[in-house]
Amino acid sequence: MKQSIPTIVVSEQQSTCELLKLYLQEFENFNFLASTSDFSKVCNAIKELEKSLVIIDISLYQEQGLNFVSKITSEFKNCRVIVLSDKPQVDLVIRAMRIGASDFISLPLIKDEFFDVLTKHYLDMTGAKPKKSKCRVVTVYSNKGGVGKTSIAANLALELAKITKENVALIDLNFQLGDITTFFDLKPSFNISYMLQNLDKINEDFLLSTLEKYKDTSLYILADPPYFKQADNVSSKDITKLFSILRDTFSYVVVDTFGGFDSKAINALENSDLILFVTIVNLPALRNCQRCMELFDKIGLEDEKIQILINRYMENDEISADDVEEVLGKNIYWKIPNNYFTMMSAINKGVPVSMINPDSNLALSFKNLALMISDSMYRQNFTKKQGRV
Ligand SMILES: Nc1ncnc2c1ncn2[C@@H]1O[C@H](COP(=O)(O)OP(=O)(O)O)[C@@H](O)[C@H]1O
Ligand SMILES: [Mg+2]
Structure with missing residues (x-):
């Protein structure tokens, strides 16, 4: 009864x-x-x-x-x-x-x-709470700026929320100059600096009732308002604690990173289940990618969780996808097409690309990437096949 x-x-x-x-x-x-x-x-x-x-x-x-x-x-x-x-x-x-x-x-x-x-x-x-699905932390990383990390993190997080209807957090690890807020035209009333300073007091109930959802989706954006004073002395322990709280609360956590390779970034990478390593296709970028992979190996990141994501992909590029796979010795996990017009008008209007044109190759690519990440069976079995644009 x-x-x-x-x-x-x-x-x-x-x-x-x-x-x-x-x-x-x-x-x-x-x-x-x-x-x-x-x-x-x-x-x-x-x-x-x-x-x-x-x-x-x-x-x-x-x-x-x-x-x-x-x-x-x-x-x-x-x-x-x-x-x-x-x-x-x-x-x-x-x-x-x-x-x-x-x-x-x-x-x-x-x-x-x-x-x-x-x-x-x-x-x-009543103890009837359904078991929460295991949280997956997806970090969008590159040690270079300007390759599309923020564009990818923002659109991917939103698509994950739309597809799964589960709670998704998008966090901006670039505490001082993060631009997630601009991508979504937001002025968040709650920020990561506050969270980091109050880690002992924050729990699931607190977060879900305090954070603002993005429009009518289940996406929660955790970013600092632009130019907010940087959280001082953020330790690795704090970052790990932050991730543990987020894991208890959300089904997916999408992390946008800056181009750096400091302890904060390494900590985020270590705390991730999936690292989308973003690169564009040109020689310097690929060389950089190679060096970064070596570094990942040195710090002991598991190779299976690092996946190559090519951004601004063009079918007729001089360097082909096969060349990239050969150079990096790794399969390409996903390719996001080059579509400057759609991306720029989304950024300029402060809206996701799906709002500019849901049928564009860019919007579909983000949607399918989210589908792949959200369905692990699908992910395991079809990773290579589905990565083709
Ligand atoms: N798939 C894409 N097609 C065309 N332009 C893109 C694409 N992805 C990103 N860009 C452009 O690249 C620039 C840098 O993107 P951004 O996401 O800010 O990079 P990062 O966060 O790595 O510095 C932006 O001006 C954006 O319009
Ligand atoms: Mg960025």
Whole structure:
């Protein structure tokens, strides 16, 4: 039999109480017990309950509300608290989550969003949470700038989110001069520097309720606003911890890197399941690629996770794909066609290429690359065949 979890609504607003009651009745798995604005009544009620949910609206009494949340979450371990407010500033969300709230929803309530949150907590509280698929960290790397890393990371991450509908994080490891934000025309309210400085406080619930999704997809972008002060002294340990938190929260993490080969980059590479090593087809680039492969070998990166991705590929290039494979002694994993017009208009407009022209060879190439990465069977069996443009 389905469990039903007793739920108490706390709000000064009669209309909010009424609406929550209606939604809870419709949702069914949470049993609406009472609505009140009296904190002591809530405590008395949850004392008697084995498991409970409290939904508290702190719009009018923010400080008292937060104190109360802190009290319940510390005294009643089996009670979950969802905080609502009509002033959902990031600082407030962070405070609420730090004192133990399980979620934060902004008012006015959007039914679908509310039901998503209820579903997540119901599964969590009843132990019916489906096993999360294993996270894959995909790093888009080259020790050279200008080969298309950011263009690839951004479009690939979005396609992965669209295809799998799972949570995908796109992170920009170029803390100071990252340009992911420009590619998506974004001003993120949350940034990696903050995460790195608060690694001990950040967990899955915190991330999913604080991060902004890109439009209506399941892509979360973790970047610093341009020119944000660089996170000081980022240690390898911090980067590893950051990846471990991201792995717990997301199904895919796509990492955009800068051209460097410093400890941050090496750490990201070591923490990756798949490294898309981007190169273009010309002699200096291929020589550079060779040298980089040697370096990868020296630092002990497993060869199987490093894959060659040719960007700006042209069918009639003087150097053929076979030549490249011969020089590098490795199969080409994927080729992205050269399409300057589509790429430039996407970058200039701050939108993904699929929005400029979903039928362009470029958009299709990103989509198929995401398909291949998202389906490991497919990936293992057909890697070589499907890489042809
Ligand atoms: N497949 C492509 N076809 C045409 N131009 C491309 C392609 N990929 C990238 N570019 C262009 O190359 C330039 C550098 O791309 P970017 O993603 O910023 O490289 P990186 O991150 O490696 O420095 C951009 O101006 C972009 O328009
Ligand atoms: Mg870049």
